[in-house]
Amino acid sequence: MAERIAAVVTAHPAVARLDAGAFGAVATYLPGRRLVGVRIGELGEPVELGVVLNLDRPFPEVVRVLRREVAALCGGAPVDILVADVDTTGSPAGAP
Template sequence: MSSTELADTIAETVLAHPAVHRLDPGPFGALASYLPGRRVEGVRAGGPGEAVEIGVVLTLGGSLPEVVDDLRARVRLVTGDVPVDVTVTDVVLAGDG
């Protein structure tokens, strides 16, 4: 899997989690994968076998540590056994836009 496919697949995997409201690149937009002609914000993935960082805004409702552990497990299904750093940048109430 190429770096482009990896970043996109990680983003899709994270966004599919019911507790994830959106991906978030952080206060200065630095948490992103820079790809030809675009960025995947909220995901930093260098390539296969490398550590991954994700930034998320979660919908409040469950245990945050459990959600973070679940996100790490889901990302590792895509990346293999690599370090996955999850930063929760904010939480929203269910129904908030």
Template sequence: MTTPEQHHENSAADLADRVAEVVLEHPCVVRLHGGEFGTISTHLPGRTVTGVRVGEADEPIEVAVVLRLRHPLPDVVTELRERVTTIAAVPVDVTVGDVVDEQRNEPGTETGSCS
């Protein structure tokens, strides 16, 4: 029998994984970001989803990302918020933890394009 706490852990794990997946599919996202002191994360049994924080049912989902600096950041943040909202019926807070300039050939930016 599943306890309410276990059910919440399972649904939080599924949601955190799905949110991470749809965010990382965006061509402007380089990677997820844990935020200051790694506070934006979902702690699950045996693992952590860094860059996505799924709280209680009425709390917003928090997402933190590192973006490619190719489009206006407010536009990209809006697109990310819309993507997450399609799978979660709660407000979504998006934090840009860092940006990378692909023109400078910074490590980790050579794949994908932000178009």
């Protein structure tokens, strides 16, 4: 499930990459590797996402879309999203 969530999130054009957050806590341990940026907790806990966003779209809009798409994958589970950073390398002209 964590890999499916990661694929949906990173497919959004405003998402530059996934991020584990300041303390590396937003992650899922899979066999032989660690998937950063997605944490699926126990039943009733929210799904946590850590993302780095491009500056080309309003953050609230992107967060709303991601939350809706991930909640649909997870049977309506609550979704918490951490915007850990922004990627300015692909910024539109005139953006900082």
